[in-house]
Amino acid sequence: MPELPEVEVLVRHLRPLICGKTIRSVNVRRAKVLAPTSPQKFRRTLIGAKFTGLSRRGKYLLFQLRAPGRKGPVMLLGHLGMTGKFFMARKNESLPRHAAVVLNLGGKKFVYEDTRFFGRLTLDVSAVEKLGPEPLGKDFQLAAFAEVLKRSRQAIKVRLLDQTLVAGIGNIYACEALFRARISPRTPARRLTRLQITRLWRAIHEVLAEAIECGSTVPLNFGRGRSDGLFYFGRAPGAADYYEERLRVYDRAGRPCLNCGRSIKRIKQAVRSTFYCPYCQRL
DNA sequence: CACCATGTTCCTTG
DNA sequence: CCAAGGAACATGGT
Numbered sequence: 001m002p003e004l005p006e007v008e009v010l011v012r013h014l015r016p017l018i019c020g021k022t023i024r025s026v027n028v029r030r031a032k033v034l035a036p037t038s039p040q041k042f043r044r045t046l047i048g049a050k051f052t053g054l055s056r057r058g059k060y061l062l063f064q065l066r067a068p069g070r071k072g073p074v075m076l077l078g079h080l081g082m083t084g085k086f087f088m089a090r091k092n093e094s095l096p097r098h099a100a101v102v103l104n105l106g107g108k109k110f111v112y113e114d115t116r117f118f119g120r121l122t123l124d125v126s127a128v129e130k131l132g133p134e135p136l137g138k139d140f141q142l143a144a145f146a147e148v149l150k151r152s153r154q155a156i157k158v159r160l161l162d163q164t165l166v167a168g169i170g171n172i173y174a175c176e177a178l179f180r181a182r183i184s185p186r187t188p189a190r191r192l193t194r195l196q197i198t199r200l201w202r203a204i205h206e207v208l209a210e211a212i213e214c215g216s217t218v219p220l221n222f223g224r225g226r227s228d229g230l231f232y233f234g235r236a237p238g239a240a241d242y243y244e245e246r247l248r249v250y251d252r253a254g255r256p257c258l259n260c261g262r263s264i265k266r267i268k269q270a271v272r273s274t275f276y277c278p279y280c281q282r283l
Numbered sequence: 284c285a286c287c288a289t290g291t292t293c294c295t296t297g
Numbered sequence: 298c299c300a301a302g303g304a305a306c307a308t309g310g311t
Contacts, residue, residue, distance in 0.1 A: 002289040032306095059290075081290055083308080098308085116307050118290060127291090154301065163291085170289055250289095271303060273287085 002080050004135065004168030005211035007059050010086065012216070015054045017088050018063075021105040022050040030100040030117055037123040045123060046103070049074055058131045058167030061086070075125045081118030087111055131167040135204050140166060146197045149189040156192060156200075157185030158270045169204065172250045173211065175275045177203040179249045184283045185267075185274045214246060249275040 026043045028034065034042050045067065052073065053064035061078035078086065088108050089095075095102065096113050101121050103110040112121045120127075133139040145166070152159055159165060160174040169177070178185050180203035183196050192200070248258050253266035257277040267274050 006289080079290080081306095082288070083290095114307095115309070116288095116290095118306065120291090152300080158301090161290090172289060270301085 002059055002082060002084075003170035003173050003211075004056075004059060005173070005208055005215055007056050007061060007080065007168070008212050009215035010080075011054055011056045011061055014061075014086060014088075018051045018054065018105070018110060020051065021108075021110075023047055023065075023103050024106050025104040027102040027104070028100075029095075029102070030098075030114075032117055033100045033112070033114065033120055034122050035120075035124075042123060045074060046076070057128045057134070058163055059170070060128055060131075062125070062128070075123070077120065077122050077125045077127065078112070079120040079127075081114060081116060081120070083116045084112065084114040084119030087113070130164060132162075132164045133166060135166045135168055135208055140201075140204075142198065142201050145201055146194070149192055149197060152189040154189055155185060155269055156183060156187045156189050157274050159189045161270075161272070166204065168208070171272050171274075172247065173204075173207050175250045176247060177207045179276060179281060180207060182280055184278075184281045185269065185276050187283060211246075249277065251275065 023046050026046050028039045028042060031039045046065070049065040049067040051063060052066050055062045055064070059079060061080075063076035063078065065074040065076060067074050078084075080086075087110075089111050091104075091107060091109060093109075095111065098115045098117070099111055099113045100117065100119075101112040112119075133141070133144075148165055149156070149159065157174055157178060160169050160177070161171065175185070177200060181196065181199040183192065183200060187196075245252075249264055252264045253275060255264055256262065257264055257280055259280050260277065262277060262279045264275055265278050267276075
């Protein structure tokens, strides 16, 4: 459930569920996801610690805890990778096959599950230092954004996936933002005009904010229900059980552009799929 | 069997 | 040293 909006909604959902809870015991089933923290250090640090806060930075979750006999807070960093999930389970509930870490909180248990094990749950917080500005925050400034883009020959779509440029945009929202800004994903970053950069900067805000809004209104089940926590669909206005497709280009190859009716195309860029309308987003 | 998948990191190449 | 491209990571779905 990987990009910024999904993580933001997950954080809001999880915060009241874990804050104030104390970790009674720790069960590490896949030591790989803790790296470079050792399972020994992980357990020793977290047992007895209490959750005091949860925030987000880019696609990362930042858990804050207070451990007895320790002056500063303990920080725990989570990342969902491609297939990670965090959810609360009942004490005696059976675990999914790919449960990687289980924190026993007394009445409930907090589970980190990840089928592909690309995600992380670690005491090493250094990854957030390398991130660029939060796209919905004050530090995401148009002038600085334009300045960085001017120095790159890379295709703008590929550039948007670089987490040091802006934090939290992934393959889906990069495609969606470029469609909204009517920019070809193949445009070399330095060739973008001032007007295009402004449109892109605005489109990034819109696409992410709308996805968060959508995720906040759609009923979600972060447990083992059918929902994967991704906001591909939104509830259609007025309809109780009807969900309309929300993404405009992502995964819509061969289907009509919602703007001009022509066929959406799929191309490969940096070993990833890019979806776009060759007419509305022409070079 | 082949190919695809929301992400990050590391290695290689220029 | 830097930018850019591609493979690797591990598993499951089509």
